[in-house]
Amino acid sequence: MMKTISIINLKGGVAKTISAINIAYTLVKVRGKKVLLIDNDKQGNTSKFFNLHNYEDKSLADLLTDRDCNIHSVIKRTAYEGLDIIPANMNLLQANKEILLDVARPQQTRLRKALSQLNDEYDYCIIDNAPDINMTVINALVATDDVLVPIKVDKFAFDGLEQLLDQIANVQEFNEKIVFKGCFITMYQRNGVNVQGNEYLASSTDYPLFHTVVRKTVKVDETTFVGRPLLDYKKSTAGQDYEKLVKEYLEMC
Ligand SMILES: Nc1ncnc2c1ncn2[C@@H]1O[C@H](COP(=O)(O)OP(=O)(O)O)[C@@H](O)[C@H]1O
Ligand SMILES: [Mg+2]
Incomplete structure (x- = not known):
């Protein structure tokens, strides 16, 4: 059975995209898994990373609005064997409105239904979400088994976490199996705020926290220019x- 993981945080710039890409690639490269990565952000950063951002091919917007769209017509190969993606672009903005207005069809369960067209082709589906709660993000949560929340520690780091938990609770009406697996700290630096932020989260019982932190390094920015996941780039x-994060996650399952 394919496992679907949502990478989500209502804030931008916390490494959702970088985490989705690198968790996906690590599962492929280190664990030998087959992974479908879904870009669920109209900014299309994941699609751009793999050089698959355009307006000619079908994208996630088509999959969510066109009743007759087969999921296989939307999936694109990346340069990496075992890693495929469903790209996104600005059409996702219109798709959100369209789903909202199209009350004749179920609105929240479309992505889950589309994913059910897959026949054991992938071990994992990783969804890179927009920093928002909209129809396409709700569709992602309804299709999700495990929720992972990247957090960059700053003054505003914990804003929106409560709302996110509320949303997960709401979605449980459609999806009983959704689990908030945990938060993990990204762009970690050994300084006072990061240590404190980590301690705060570790002591909070509302938010499970991964032991693993993802350290800050300029190499991450470099990978966005070359379009290569970290494990295919310099050490x-x-x-x-x-x-380590993937290992910790897999050991929880
Ligand atoms: N571990 C890290 N070290 C340094 N920079 C990082 C790290 N993780 C992410 N970044 C950078 O932070 C910025 C935001 O990351 P991104 O994944 O696009 O965030 P989001 O998808 O949450 O908006 C990008 O410029 C990215 O290169
Ligand atoms: Mg992003």
């Missing part, structure tokens, strides 16, 4: 950390 702390 890096963050690459090792994503490997």
